[in-house]
Amino acid sequence: xxxxxxxxxxxxxxxxxxxxxxxxxFYDDFNHGMSGWTILTGNYxxxxxxxxxxxxxxxPPMLSNLTQWDGGTHGGLSGSYALKLATRPNAGAxxxxxKRLTYPKACTMQVEAFFTFKPEATELELSDHDVRSFGFxxxxxxAQYRVLxxxxxxxxxxxxxxxxxxxxPRTREFDDVGDRTVTLYHYGEENWVDIPGGSQTLCYNEIxxxxxxxxxxxxxxxxxxxxxxLQCNDLVLDLSGLETLKFDAMPNLSNLFNIIPxxxxxxRKRAFLYFDSILLSGDW
Amino acid sequence: MLxxxxxxxxxxxxxxxDGSATExxxxxxAREAAISLRRLEAAPSSGAASARVQVSLDGLHWVxxxxxxxxxxxxxxxxxxxxxxxxxxxxxxxxxxDGDTAFMLATLSLKG
Numbered sequence: 001x002x003x004x005x006x007x008x009x010x011x012x013x014x015x016x017x018x019x020x021x022x023x024x025x026f027y028d029d030f031n032h033g034m035s036g037w038t039i040l041t042g043n044y045x046x047x048x049x050x051x052x053x054x055x056x057x058x059x060p061p062m063l064s065n066l067t068q069w070d071g072g073t074h075g076g077l078s079g080s081y082a083l084k085l086a087t088r089p090n091a092g093a094x095x096x097x098x099k100r101l102t103y104p105k106a107c108t109m110q111v112e113a114f115f116t117f118k119p120e121a122t123e124l125e126l127s128d129h130d131v132r133s134f135g136f137x138x139x140x141x142x143a144q145y146r147v148l149x150x151x152x153x154x155x156x157x158x159x160x161x162x163x164x165x166x167x168x169p170r171t172r173e174f175d176d177v178g179d180r181t182v183t184l185y186h187y188g189e190e191n192w193v194d195i196p197g198g199s200q201t202l203c204y205n206e207i208x209x210x211x212x213x214x215x216x217x218x219x220x221x222x223x224x225x226x227x228x229x230l231q232c233n234d235l236v237l238d239l240s241g242l243e244t245l246k247f248d249a250m251p252n253l254s255n256l257f258n259i260i261p262x263x264x265x266x267x268r269k270r271a272f273l274y275f276d277s278i279l280l281s282g283d284w
Numbered sequence: 285m286l287x288x289x290x291x292x293x294x295x296x297x298x299x300x301x302d303g304s305a306t307e308x309x310x311x312x313x314a315r316e317a318a319i320s321l322r323r324l325e326a327a328p329s330s331g332a333a334s335a336r337v338q339v340s341l342d343g344l345h346w347v348x349x350x351x352x353x354x355x356x357x358x359x360x361x362x363x364x365x366x367x368x369x370x371x372x373x374x375x376x377x378x379x380x381x382d383g384d385t386a387f388m389l390a391t392l393s394l395k396g
Contacts, residue, residue: 033288039296048297048324049387060292062310067372069342081313088307122344270307 014078018112019217020281025101025109029277030063031079037061037097040260043183050177054094054185061085061097064274068121068209077114077213077276085273087265089120092132094187096262102255103140105284106222111136111259113216113278117155120270121208128204129156132266133166134273137187138220139258141249146256148186148245149220149227151195153202156266165198165230169243186245187262195242200235213276222257288313288396294376295390297324300355302380306390308343312372314394319376321363322389323356331381333357335390337365340373352379355386 014029028035042055064084066074076082087093103109119130135152148171154162170191174182203212219228225246227239259280265271294306311317321335333355338346353365355378376390 034290039293041296048389051297056297059307060294060309062292063290063313064310065312065372067312067342069344084310086307086310120343 014277015279017114017215018279020112020279021108021110021283023282023284025280025282026099027277027279028083029078030076030081030083030275034061034063034083036099037083038099040096040098042185043177043181045178045181052175052177052183052185054187055183057088057093057095059086059088059095066211066274070209074211083275083278085261085263087263087271089265089268089270091265091267092189093271094262094264096137096187096260098258098260100258103222103257103282103284106142107282107284108219108221108228109138109257109280109282110217110219110228111138111278111280113261114213114276115216115274116211116213117263117271117273118211119208119265119267120272122269123208125208126206127208127269129159129161130265130267130269131155131271132157132264134261134263134271136218137260137262139256139260140220140222140225141253141256142222142225144249145225146247146250146253147225150186150245151218151230151239152192152262153200153232154192159266163199163201165195165200165232165237166192167195167239167242168192168245171245195230195237195239197237198235200232202232211274289394291391291393293389293391295388298388300378300380300386300388301384302378302382304378306376308340308373308375309392310343310373311370311392311394314396316366316368316395317370317374318393319351319353319365319367320391320393321353321355323359323361323386324389325387326359327385327387329357329381329384331384333378333380333384333386335376335378337367338375338377339370340375341371343373346375355380355388
């Protein structure tokens with residue numbers, strides 16, 4: 001499990017495939033544990049029944065070695081294991097995982113990752129329309145505002161390939177769940193907008209049991225509450241002109257910085273999102 | 285080095301009936317798992333209730349592992365089972381009397 005305990009050199013070499021800002025907050029390659037990635041618990045009071053149904057559907061993340069029934073173990077890009085998010089098997093089902101921290105100083109923060117996604121291989125078909133989307137949400141609060149930068153790669157919608165990046169500039173209203181607690185389900189299908197120039201065909205491969213790793217990068221400036229750039233492999237998009245979900249600051253969330261990858265299925269198959277590695281850096 | 289450990293809540297307030305199954309949970313890294321069940325709400329019962337542990341190599345094809353965990357009849361009572369030597373995936377399948385329901389919390393505590 002812990003190859004770095006034996007030889008630390010490969011872990012340092014792993015970093016050269018990233019382009020981090022000046023300080024690295026964390027680097028998780030999932031070959032030595034979950035590293036703080038967890039299930040998202042929606043706000044509730046009294047009973048778990050009172051959690052918003054959107055949050056109740058969420059499943060716990062896993063460590064996967066990407067074993068397929070026909071090909072055996074795929075493994076990660078580095079080492080044997082990857083972080084795995086898996087939805088339930090009904091069209092539109094979503095799941096997320098998150099890592100919760102706070103930012104030490106307002107600055108540009110940048111998430112980088114090597115990822116892949118696939119539908120569950122329940123049919124001997126291409127199945128490239130079966131995953132609806134995957135993406136990232138950042139949950140950030142400064143002294144004045146809470147913002148939820150939210151981008152996704154829309155792979156397919158209602159059975160039609162879309163193959164483009166989108167962002168969400170606005171959302172719905174908060175729901176009250178009692179005892180001064182509110183909840184907001186902001187992962188829904190509403191209000192997604194295409195990012196200009198954001199069309200991109202990723203490497204799905206030719207059957208659902210083969211995977212290929214992709215590079216991802218997303219930056220956000222906490223000082224201006226603006227995106228910086230989105231990159232996926234050789235596509236680089238300037239997001240600095242885009243709006244983001246924005247609310248008045250809320251109690252008990254000073255310097256909040258949560259990172260929330262998500263995936264959703266477009267079919268009656270589970271959608272899987274895998275991360276070989278995730279790196280967060282900043283320029284503070 | 286310390287062993288890795290992770291607790292996954294595989295049923296977080298879910299209404300089980302006969303045949304309900306948890307979502308597949310992949311844990312090929314783990315050498316052992318403690319499985320616990322807790323009933324969150326009182327409900328009338330017309331017969332015994334339990335959960336079978338099933339294992340899978342690929343998350344698609346399942347076999348009974350052989351361990352059965354009782355579903356508690358009382359709220360906040362916990363039942364527990366321990367298993368080792370399983371392949372990649374784990375899930376639980378409920379065996380209950382027709383018409384019975386249970387609002388459940390199920391967790392896997394994994395170590396490897």
